[in-house]
Amino acid sequence: MSIRGNQTLTSDGESFAIGFFSPGNSTNQYLGIWYNKIPGQAVVWIANRNNPLSRNSSGVFMLNRDGNLVLMDGTRYVWSSNISFVTGTVSNSTVVILQNSGNLILRDGVGMVLWRSFDHPTDTLLPGMKIGLNKKTGHNGLLTSWKAEDDPTSGDFAIGVDPRRPIQLTIWNKSLLHWRSNVWDGSLFQTTIDGSRNNYLSYIAYAENSDGFYMTFGVSDSSIVSRWVLNTTGVVELLSWQENSKKWAVLWGFPRDECDIYGRCGPFGSCDTNNKPGICNCLTGFKPTIQKDWENGNWSGGCARQKELKCDKGDEFIRLEGMKLPDHFIAAGNLTVEQCEIQCQKNCSCIAYGYVNTSIVGVKWRCIHWGGDLTDLRRIHDGRHDLYVRLDGSELGASGKGQGGKTKKMIVIPVAITIGILLIGTLCCLFHRRNKFKRPKRGSDMGIKFKASTSLGSKNDSEVNSFSLSSIMAATDSFSAANKLGEGGFGPVYQGSLVDGREIAVKRLSKKSGQGLEEFMNEVTVIAKLQHKNLVRLLGSCIQKEEKMLIYEYMPNKSLDKHLFDPSKQVNLDWSLRFGIIEGIAQGILYLHKYSRLRIIHRDLKASNILLDDSLNPKISDFGMARIFGGNQTEANTGRVVGTLGYMSPEYALNGHFSEKSDVFSFGVLLIEIISSKRNTGLGAMERGPGIRANRSIY
Structure with a gap:
């Protein structure tokens, strides 16, 4: 196999092609992968971005005698897959395949994948790709922007997973932090493509195991062409190809606004685009470090405490609702909210705590603490996270109000309101129980209990584990083509691996399937009650948004x-x-x-x-x-x-x-x-x- 000049190699479904190209007015030549059927040559991967060929050179892309993929300029090695073969293996039996997902892979004679382009991204994230740290190899897969529109050389911006911040996405501007996502809490980032295709969802999910941690990109409908791109200005955009207009539409992007820029308001300052005239406020109990700078719109110096903490002599916590949690947190354990506060209260260096549902390498923890400056705070009006900040008790004042929060000491509910809520709750419960017996039986009404889980635990015979969509996406590399085992009347079947290493098979109900919810629930109901060595074992199910999936033990x-x-x-x-x-x-x-x-x-x-x-x-x-x-x-x-x-x-x-x-x-x-x-x-x-x-x- 070799490619030179204007020759290209296309994927089996002809969605992607690999060959030589020169962007814009560039005088350089690169080996890249692009969309084959979409005009404009949207390049998604480049082999030699930092070592270009001249436009007039006679570059050749081929399988070398040692089994590696190489790009040659005459006798000069420009790029190589750089695989080290074990002594005694037959390296000349390797084959190269461009998959219809856009993944260029190198396999040995028995089909084992030795190298793949998805593990070495440039500026584009395709469905099934992931970026993050591989602890075994030490390789940290990052997206890196182009230097300019017609220069694919590595630019100033990069996005990936920071080993010091393993459950967050980070964008760097050279060596400086440019943007940081919120703390991962097990939920998915997802967006719909538009009103007419509201059944389409794009996912970014976080996954972690003993090998490393990474973010993965997936879509609910693989027929829609979409990609994430880190552009030259440091903005990550979700692009979708619109066949009618023949254009790439921007569905989403970040950083979205001024408050998304890392540390915009400095330590103990909170950013809110709804604030007027300035977007920055000091947290309750804090004041601008340099008042004049603050008045002139220079908020980088942040804020300082008005009264020092007294540790165990009257400190209290103020609740700030709907916050982007600050940087540099400490995992404090799988505690209740009350235990989390008590632990922070006892530690004089703990100045704030939060409560999220997440894990690192399979270990659940919900309580997180902060021991230094609270940096990169912003108000999120529809946010899920609350932040509890430690203050001198006298700072809470008579109203007990902080920025978006109230002290727990000041929460008073009149007896009449309490009684009213109890009465309404009782009536709703009775109404629900009455109607429960009138509904068609489905799911738990069919004798099946769904139990939330991301890995297998103990369960009763009639209890079915319910897997989160993010855990299944992580297990299957976002339903990548490489993990697809086949397709039946139900829909496609994917191989996957749970965080504990167990292999699974995932049956994903296709929207075009002749089978539907009835067959799906029937299979869950029937097989959950069966146990025999000659029957396949159902591990659980996943029902979320448009997705309906069954998770089985994997049969090799x-x-x-x-x-x-x-x-x-x-x-x-x-x-x-x-x-x-x-x-x-x-x-x-x-x-x-x-x-x-x-x-x-x-x-x-x-x-x-x-x-x-x-x-x-x-x-x-x-x-x-x-x-x-x-x-x-x-x-x-x-x-x-x-x-x-x-x-x-x-x-x-x-x-x-x-x-x-x-x-x-x-x-x-x-x-x-x-x-x-x-x-x-x-x-x-x-x-x-x-x-x-x-x-x-x-x-």
Whole structure:
């Protein structure tokens, strides 16, 4: 493989191309990746941004003899993937692939990824990419701006995760802090594209594990082309391609205003764009350090205390509502609000505390303290975070009011209001309980309890873990193409890894899926109550915004059809293995029909719904079509026939009549497939009629 001159390599879906380009009026030449079908050559990655070729040079991009990707200018090495191969490995068997996600990857002969461009971003973040610190390698992936519009050399601005501020995003202007996000609290940054496409969401999520911490970018609809770009002025913009206008639209950006600039109002100063005439105020109990500078609009010196603290002799805390929490916090532990305050009160160096829901490397903590200057504060009128600042008790005054807050000592609620609230609450509760029994049963009303979680913990048999969207995005690299295992009637399936290292498979309900909420809830309801070694294990679900996902244990050998019908793999299935697979499926069906807590008719048994673990033990999956039989019920009818032709019994396919025998019929077809390694054609039963033997023309 080699690229030179005007040659390009395109991704399999032709969304991206890689080749040589010269931006604007530049006399230099670069190797880059750009959108292939969008006019204007929007470049998303550059190999040699700081080591350009001259426009007239004869650069070549190729696979070197040592297995590395290299960019050559004659005999001079301009750029290399710089992979060190282990002695004895076959380095000349590497292959290069440009994925349709825009990720350029280098693989070895057995398919292991050795290098990828997503780990070395330039100024652009694409869906599935992440920026952050890899603790094992020490590499900190940053976005770095271009120097100028026609000069992709590394510019002055960079955005990434600061190891000293691991749960925040940071923008630097050279070595100086330019912008800082709020403290990560487990929620997502998300935005809609516009009113006509309000089902589209763009996510930025934080993830962390023992290997490192990073921010990842994802979208709910991969058909919409979008990207985050750090421009030459230090602003990060979310851009989306508008096909109608043939332009890139700016959906969001930061820093957004003057208050977003780091430390705008100095220590103990709070910024608020609604303040007039100046945007800066000192916190209650503080005054400008230099009054004249403050009056002239120079707020960088910040504020100083009016009265010094007395530690345990009368200090109190004032509550400031809706704040961007200050920089340089200290994690104080997984405490309650009351415990957090007491711990801060006992420590004379603790001058403020806050309460957020977050974690570092899987360790939960909610209480955070500050021991130095409170820097980079701003008022956020729709913010979720409150800040409690320590003051001399006399500073609280008669009103007890601070900037956006009230001292807890001054909160007085009249008895009449209290009684009124209690009465209203009681009436609402009674109304809710009355209507609870009138609603169609779904979710927890179906006997399933959803338990908030981001990792597996202990749970009752009928309790299902509820995963946050951010944890699933982090586990799957924002549903990246590299993590996609396949796609079925439900939607795409992704491989992922939880923060504790456990591998998962994520079934993501597609908006175009023929299945919907009914099948989704049916699968959760059914499989949560089943426990058998030959049934796939449901770990939990995720229902958030437009997203509906099921999270399963990961089966490394994927589905049975991948082995049965692939000539290169079917030879590995000797008769002993095939018999074990047949026996395991039979045991699973017997459990469903006879020994489980519920009598289950699967209705969609087929080779692709049999998963294989690392020892090739079979596990029945996909219970979206399953039906529960109760009491002495042995059969049922439905007007909605679902399943797969070729596996459905004639009476079910033609008349909607199903029973345990329907699954037995499907098992018989599956049995023939396992023995013969031949796929059924799905003909016969539907085309001939009920009187003809169903397997007559299947093979």
